[in-house]
Amino acid sequence: MADGSTGRTVRVLVVDDHPVVCDGVSTLIRRAEDVSVVGSARTAREGVDLAGALRPDVVLLDLRLPDLPGAQTVPLLRAAAPDARVVLFTAFEDRNALSAALAAGAHGCLLKDVTDTDLVAQLRLAAAGRRVLDPRLNGSAPAQLQARLFGLSLSRREYDVIRSAATGRTNPEIAEELGLTRNTVKTYLQTAMHKLGARNRVEAIRRAQQEQLL
Known part of the structure; x- marks a missing residue:
């Protein structure tokens, strides 16, 4: 489909140390019948454990977590849930950390101020195997x-x-x-x-x- 829909429910795991972020994601996608949050984690290690147990389609991973940086967390998530797409979800345009996490195997990055429509569409695309990257994070002019x-x-x-x-x-x-x-x-x-x-x-x-x- 043109919108990247997988034709089934996209199961999302949110890994972020701020509880309000998970609540916010759930609120943003509440009107989408084919996308749902199946779990949330406060630390990288908890996220890896949940990813292995829940086997989500997409993991929204905060670039900055208290226990491990994104570049170290991404390979662990991919090993725990090989079929999951790991998408960085950040409020910071930290190019060094972002590039390191992408080089480590992340499938894209979204900024946390995305609207409900944008987030749902990007999650569908990610679940369908597409690369997703907020256009504001693209390189130079x-x-x-x-x-x-x-x-x-x-x-x-x-x-x-x-x-x-x-x-x-x-x-x-x-x-x-x-x-x-x-x-x-x-x-x-x-x-x-x-x-x-x-x-x-x-x-x-x-x-x-x-x-x-x-």
Whole structure:
């Protein structure tokens, strides 16, 4: 479906140390019959335990938790509930923490001031396997971004591959998203790593973040 609906109830787990956030999410999606909050957790470790027990479709994860940072929590959540989509849910535009969590395998990021319609639509898209990212979190303005790419000799396609890799997508997933072959994605990734002076994709993502490309 065009709206990303999965045709069944999207089960959401909220991991946030502020109880009002879970209540707020429940309130925002109360009118959607196909999306519901099935649980909430105050800490990363509690969230991992609940994710394993509840097997939600989407985990809304606060970028800042008292026990573990987002970059460490994301892999634990994905291991506990491999089919769940982990979406960062934050009020802070902390690019370092955000990039680290995306590089660790998060499937996107939303800001906490989303409206009810936006949140429901994004949760549906996430559950359907789509990348979700609040447009306000995108990189620099087009002209500035183009200037940075030119300075690094990066092509737009190489940048697109690195940006997708930063969301935790595998090469086959990037190929599907960008309409490329797997070998072409591999080639773009290798050339991008070379131009960024990186030995692997994690270093490439970090270097791209340092260059304010992500």
